[in-house]
Amino acid sequence: MSNGNRAADAPWIRTRLRTAPGTAVSLAVLVLVTAFLAAAFPRAVDAYETKGLRHDIRTVDASRSVVEVARPQPGLNLPQEQREAEMRTPALERVGDRLLKALPAPLRADAPSVAYGVRATKAIVATEPWLPRPEAIPPQLTYAAQTGLKKHATLSSGAWPTTSGPVTADSREVEGVVTEETAHELKVKAGATIAVPTTDNERITVRITGIVAPRDPLGSYWSADPLLRTPSLVPDPTKPVPQHYWVGSVLLAEDAGPVLLSTAAEPALYWRIPPDPASLTGPDSARLQSVVAALVSGPRLLEVREIAGDTAVVATGLGDVVESNIRMREAISPVIAVAALGIGSVAAVVLLMTGALIGARRRSELALLRARGGSLRGIGGRLLAETSVTVLPAAALGFLLAVAAVGEARWWPGALAAAGVAALVCVALPLRTTLQHIRPTLRGAREDMVSVRPSRRRTVVELTLVVLAVGAVTALLRRGTAAGGGTDLLVSGAPVLVALIVALVLVRLYPLPLRLAARPMARLRGAIGFLSLARAGRASGSGALPLLALLLALATAAFGGSVVAGIGDARDDAALAAVGADARIRGLSERATLPDELVRRVGGLDGVENAAPVRVEFSVNMPEAASGGGSGPGGGGPDVAALVGVDPAAYARLARTTGLPDFPADRLAATGPSAPLPKGTEGATGRVLPVIASPSVAARLGTEPRAVKTLSGHFKVQVVGTVPRVASVVTTNFLMVNSASLEHQEPTTLLLTGSPDPGKLRAAVGESGKEYVVQLRSEERERYVNTPMQAGAERIYLSAVAAGAGYALLAMALSLFQTAPERKTLLARLRTMGLTTGQGRRLLAFEATPQALLAAVGGLFTGWATIALLSPGVDLVPLALAGVAGSDTSPVPLRTDPWSLGLPAVGVVVLAATVAGVQAWWASRRGSITELRAGDSR
Numbered sequence: 001m002s003n004g005n006r007a008a009d010a011p012w013i014r015t016r017l018r019t020a021p022g023t024a025v026s027l028a029v030l031v032l033v034t035a036f037l038a039a040a041f042p043r044a045v046d047a048y049e050t051k052g053l054r055h056d057i058r059t060v061d062a063s064r065s066v067v068e069v070a071r072p073q074p075g076l077n078l079p080q081e082q083r084e085a086e087m088r089t090p091a092l093e094r095v096g097d098r099l100l101k102a103l104p105a106p107l108r109a110d111a112p113s114v115a116y117g118v119r120a121t122k123a124i125v126a127t128e129p130w131l132p133r134p135e136a137i138p139p140q141l142t143y144a145a146q147t148g149l150k151k152h153a154t155l156s157s158g159a160w161p162t163t164s165g166p167v168t169a170d171s172r173e174v175e176g177v178v179t180e181e182t183a184h185e186l187k188v189k190a191g192a193t194i195a196v197p198t199t200d201n202e203r204i205t206v207r208i209t210g211i212v213a214p215r216d217p218l219g220s221y222w223s224a225d226p227l228l229r230t231p232s233l234v235p236d237p238t239k240p241v242p243q244h245y246w247v248g249s250v251l252l253a254e255d256a257g258p259v260l261l262s263t264a265a266e267p268a269l270y271w272r273i274p275p276d277p278a279s280l281t282g283p284d285s286a287r288l289q290s291v292v293a294a295l296v297s298g299p300r301l302l303e304v305r306e307i308a309g310d311t312a313v314v315a316t317g318l319g320d321v322v323e324s325n326i327r328m329r330e331a332i333s334p335v336i337a338v339a340a341l342g343i344g345s346v347a348a349v350v351l352l353m354t355g356a357l358i359g360a361r362r363r364s365e366l367a368l369l370r371a372r373g374g375s376l377r378g379i380g381g382r383l384l385a386e387t388s389v390t391v392l393p394a395a396a397l398g399f400l401l402a403v404a405a406v407g408e409a410r411w412w413p414g415a416l417a418a419a420g421v422a423a424l425v426c427v428a429l430p431l432r433t434t435l436q437h438i439r440p441t442l443r444g445a446r447e448d449m450v451s452v453r454p455s456r457r458r459t460v461v462e463l464t465l466v467v468l469a470v471g472a473v474t475a476l477l478r479r480g481t482a483a484g485g486g487t488d489l490l491v492s493g494a495p496v497l498v499a500l501i502v503a504l505v506l507v508r509l510y511p512l513p514l515r516l517a518a519r520p521m522a523r524l525r526g527a528i529g530f531l532s533l534a535r536a537g538r539a540s541g542s543g544a545l546p547l548l549a550l551l552l553a554l555a556t557a558a559f560g561g562s563v564v565a566g567i568g569d570a571r572d573d574a575a576l577a578a579v580g581a582d583a584r585i586r587g588l589s590e591r592a593t594l595p596d597e598l599v600r601r602v603g604g605l606d607g608v609e610n611a612a613p614v615r616v617e618f619s620v621n622m623p624e625a626a627s628g629g630g631s632g633p634g635g636g637g638p639d640v641a642a643l644v645g646v647d648p649a650a651y652a653r654l655a656r657t658t659g660l661p662d663f664p665a666d667r668l669a670a671t672g673p674s675a676p677l678p679k680g681t682e683g684a685t686g687r688v689l690p691v692i693a694s695p696s697v698a699a700r701l702g703t704e705p706r707a708v709k710t711l712s713g714h715f716k717v718q719v720v721g722t723v724p725r726v727a728s729v730v731t732t733n734f735l736m737v738n739s740a741s742l743e744h745q746e747p748t749t750l751l752l753t754g755s756p757d758p759g760k761l762r763a764a765v766g767e768s769g770k771e772y773v774v775q776l777r778s779e780e781r782e783r784y785v786n787t788p789m790q791a792g793a794e795r796i797y798l799s800a801v802a803a804g805a806g807y808a809l810l811a812m813a814l815s816l817f818q819t820a821p822e823r824k825t826l827l828a829r830l831r832t833m834g835l836t837t838g839q840g841r842r843l844l845a846f847e848a849t850p851q852a853l854l855a856a857v858g859g860l861f862t863g864w865a866t867i868a869l870l871s872p873g874v875d876l877v878p879l880a881l882a883g884v885a886g887s888d889t890s891p892v893p894l895r896t897d898p899w900s901l902g903l904p905a906v907g908v909v910v911l912a913a914t915v916a917g918v919q920a921w922w923a924s925r926r927g928s929i930t931e932l933r934a935g936d937s938r
Contacts, residue, residue: 013386023358027387027425028394030354030810034347035398035421036405037803039414041340041796043402046409048792049282049329055788056325057277057318062223064317067107067295069099069304070270071312073261084168084258087269089147092116096271098307103273104291104300106284110276113220117146118257120265123247126194132187132246137236139186139246141194142227143176143206143265145257152221156180158190158210161253169261173205176252179222181230183211186248194250198262206250220274225249271308275318283410285326292319325789331878332793335563337492338870339800342556345496346807348424349549353814355429356545366433376434383430395422462504469497473869491873495559495866499551502858507544510854528839532846546815550855551862553808554904558863560801561900563876567794570880570892575781580727581612581658581751584775585765590618591711593746598768602750605764609754612654613747614728615645615712615739622697623706638733641697643710644726645739645747651727657753660727667692667720668738690720693735698722701735713743727751790879805904809911816848816915823847844916852912856905867896 017024057065074083085091096116100109123140131139150160161175178188188208196204214222214229222229231248252259260267280288294300295314305312359366369379399418403411472490585594585602594613603611620643648665655663668690688705698719705716717735726734728749739745752761758776765772827840835843876892 013382013389016386017389023361024390027354027358028390030351031391031394031421031425032398032401034351035395035418036401037347037398038344038417038421039399039402040406041800042413042417043406043409044792044796045336046282046413047406048789048796049285050280050408051792052329052787052789053280053282053285053322053325054277056321057275057280060317060321062218062220062274063226065275065321066220066224067273067275067292067314067316067318068224068270069273069308069312069314070268071309073267073269080169083261084166087118087257087261087267088166088255089116092118092147092269092271095308099271099273099304102303102307104294106280106288107291107295108276108279110220110274112151113274115146115148115221115224115272116270117144117254118260118267118269119144119146119225120260120263121268122265124196124263124265128192128194130187130192132185134233134245135243137243137245139231139248142247142249143196143252143260144225144228144249145252145254145260146221146228147254148221149177149212149251149254152215152219153179153212154215156211156213158208161209161251161256163253163255167253167256167259169258171204171256171259172202173207174252174256174259175207175209176250176256177210177212178208178248178250179229180211180213182248182250185231186246196263196265199264200262202262204259204263206252208250212251220272224272224274269308281408281410282329285322285329289319289322289326292316292322328789328878331875332789334488334491335874335879336793336796337489338495338559338866339556339797339804341489341492342495342552342559343800343804343807345499346549346552346556346804346811347421349545349552350807350811350814351421351425352428352432353545353549353811355425355432357814357817358429359433362433376438380430380434383433384426387426387429391422391425395419462508466501466504469501472497473501491870494869495552495555495862498865498869499548499555499862502862503544503548503551506854506858507547510850514850528843528846532843532849546811547851547855547858549811550808550908551858553804553811554855554859554908555862555866556804557801557904558859558897558901559866559870560797560804562867562894562897563797563874563879564794565897565900566876566892566894567880569895570876571781571784574784574881575777576658576660576727577725577730578780579775579777580729580749581654581753582777583752583754583756583761585750585752585772586748586775588771588773590616591748592771593748594750594772595768598765598772599747599750601764601767602752602761605756605760607754607756608752610650610653610657610752612647612650612727612751613739614651614749614751615643615742615745616728616748617643617645617711618729620708620710620735622700623708625700625702638696638700641694641733641735642729642731643708643712644728644734644736645712645742645745646728646736647740648738651736654727654751654753658727661723661725663723664692664721668736687741688716688718689737689741691717691735691737692721692723693719694726694732695722695724697733697735711744715741784881793879808908812908812912813915816912841917841921845913848912848916849909852909855912856908859905859908860901863901864896867894870894 074086093116096114100111100114103109120143123142126139126141133139158177161177163174167174178186182188188211190208190210192208194206194208196206198204216222217229226232227247227249228251231246233244234247235242235244257267257269291300295304296316296319301314304314366374366379370376395418398421399415402414402418473494475490585598587593593615599611599613602608619640622639622641646668648663648668652663652665655661693701701717701719703719705718707714707716717737719735723736725732726736728751739747758774758779761776762774765774823844827835827844830840830843871894874894876894880892
């Protein structure tokens with residue numbers, strides 16, 4: 001066969017494909033799907049990283065993302081004409097064009113939004129009497145002559161500013177405009193004039209010719225320096241008591257910049273270059289960070305100074321934006337890598353199992369070829385040709401579908417992944433099938449563990465794999481899972497390592513208890529139990545692959561389910577911590593109290609299950625720390641804490657409903673001198689009120705009564721218990737007291753549980769005035785929407801878990817299909833001995849159940865062990881809460897989700913029993929003669 005005519009290969013391959021088209025099509029579909037998933041995964045990662053980087057740059061304040069090149073006014077050693085010429089539009093545009101061309105890749109400018117100009121770096125006091133003075137302090141104004149005003153604004157009233165001739169430092173009148181917000185706050189109207197003093201004690205008259213409205217108020221043209229768009233009320237730092245004054249900006253005509261040379265405003269030239277995120281991709285982030293650093297304080301700054309001047313500086317917050325994006329990506333990557341290695345391993349095992357099934361079906365054919373003189377090389381070559389004809393087009397089509405499905409990504413990672421799938425199938429299937437025919441085998445020999453004992457070589461290989469896996473897991477336990485950045489393959493491969501150990505150990509051990517259980521079962525009258533246990537106890541000699549696939553799929557599903565559940569729990573907890581209950585009503589100011597009528601009206605709304613009025617007083621000074629009470633300044637504990645006055649019974653009900661820590665309400669039941677006070681009554685001096693405090697405050701106060709002074713009264717407090725958190729405040733430094741014992745009992749906050757209608761709730765609160773606001777836990781929860789990077793990572797993980805489940809089902813089906821002919825023959829023979837159809841179904845179901853239980857129990861252990869290994873190094877904050885202002889960013893550890901562990905395991909058992917039952921039903925429809933043919937040794 002090795003010396004045969006090569007021209008016969010094509011007819012042979014065509015004949016084989018026509019003989020078994022179903023097998024070829026099934027293999028092609030499996031390879032296509034696997035190649036598509038393998039190619040789509042890196043492309044999807046690139047896609048969400050690209051979207052995440054662009055999203056971060058687009059959504060950040062323009063003042064942080066813009067790259068600004070600035071230099072002081074031209075030196076006094078230059079001729080006056082040259083100084084003035086450098087501050088006019090033509091010179092600024094020449095420098096700007098050169099700067100744009102010199103931008104290093106991958107940084108590119110958003111050309112339509114680029115702005116050049118001259119600005120005053122120091123504000124000048126405006127003394128016009130018609131300008132507002134909130135606290136008797138006159139406003140201060142800055143002046144800027146910026147290019148492109150007509151492109152980025154519309155004229156609301158008046159006229160555009162112009163220059164009648166060349167503006168110089170000696171000019172004493174120029175025109176300018178202000179925005180609508182500046183005009184509204186500073187009471188500026190078209191036609192008004194503002195006097196600007198010069199260094200020669202003269203006056204420059206700035207005539208306001210018009211009011212403009214920004215076309216894109218949040219764009220870089222107006223937001224790189226927000227003062228151009230919106231004035232600000234700032235405190236005077238020179239005053240001991242804060243006094244505020246207005247600071248605003250006036251936009252001069254484009255070529256009016258030279259007039260600022262005669263003022264004390266210290267004018268500067270600037271070029272604001274906003275980045276164009278549309279040209280950036282996720283892999284560009286590291287290079288972009290390096291380029292920005294080089295522009296700000298590296299070799300690129302020298303190139304900038306050659307263009308803009310020796311005193312030019314580059315300022316931007318773009319590097320910090322990119323660094324934040326990289327940190328999030330590095331935090332998400334290890335979680336995604338766990339899914340990638342898990343699903344990749346399951347897919348590889350399924351492909352190997354497919355090759356084993358195809359080889360088993362063709363064993364007789366290839367054994368005949370081998371017996372007639374066929375060489376291993378010739379057989380392997382023909383198998384390789386047959387496989388390649390089917391696999392290579394399928395893998396190529398899978399890659400093309402991945403390219404079409406996921407755009408804006410690098411092509412080569414996906415191409416390598418698809419090529420790897422094709423290479424695995426093309427090499428593994430012929431190689432494994434050919435190696436089985438190195439030596440002639442007896443026809444019809446049994447292959448279970450009773451007759452085929454594992455060889456010494458196989459035992460050594462398995463022991464080596466187990467030792468290596470155990471060593472890797474031990475190293476992982478010792479050094480921890482927190483990698484220094486990026487993806488750690490040892491950490492990401494934890495599910496594979498644990499599943500490999502469990503699979504090899506279970507395959508060797510599980511037949512033993514089944515054989516022992518079959519002995520007492522043999523003494524029973526029925527044969528079904530004994531036969532099922534006996535057959536399950538024999539076990540296939542190649543049962544490690546399907547078990548490994550199931551364990552990997554179950555571990556990946558458990559990890560993924562725990563990640564998804566952990567994200568949801570973290571967001572629920574963050575929303576609860578921010579609101580305190582299902583709804584919260586409070587005043588706009590901290591000291592605003594809620595009228596009794598509002599509390600009664602809201603408490604009676606439909607859907608309100610419990611209403612807990614709370615009095616919150618922030619910044620209560622704590623007494624000196626008790627002796628021996630902790631460490632730190634002043635002896636330990638916080639110097640300031642929040643006082644929370646509650647109705648103990650109502651708050652205890654709220655805590656139970658919202659899942660907050662148990663609240664010992666009975667400890668706040670004040671009696672005797674600390675009994676509740678009637679409203680408006682002053683308490684006696686020296687009253688001692690029991691309080692429940694946070695652990696830090698309890699450590700500071702100690703166990704003895706301590707005097708505190710609050711707006712709610714002066715009294716002593718004695719700690720009678722601690723709780724880690726309270727519903728009404730975010731801070732962890734607080735003390736809770738019975739509000740009825742306070743001299744001032746009016747609530748400042750109302751916490752509600754239940755599901756009241758938001759519209760009716762806001763309407764009820766609005767009847768008491770606009771000084772009260774409503775916060776809903778559901779609306780707070782909606783704030784935690786995913787950024788493109790978070791959404792992409794979560795979507796990829798869910799897809800990986802779903803694909804792993806599909807491959808696991810396929811692995812189980814392949815395992816059952818491989819032994820299906822043997823089971824059909826067994827049922828046919830037993831039916832000739834009187835076995836009924838129902839008994840046959842029970843026999844196959846009972847036979848499949850032990851292996852399914854083995855996979856389920858092993859999967860539970862593997863999933864639990866994987867989560868236990870990885871949880872110390874997995875923080876879900878980047879996936880759950882990152883990007884939401886004001887959210888709690890304390891670590892969110894990975895926790896085991898019982899549903900994610902239990903449901904897939906139960907599904908394996910149910911599926912195995914179902915498949916076995918269907919197979920028994922199908923076999924019962926066929927006659928025994930079909931299965932029992934003369935001369936068949938099955």
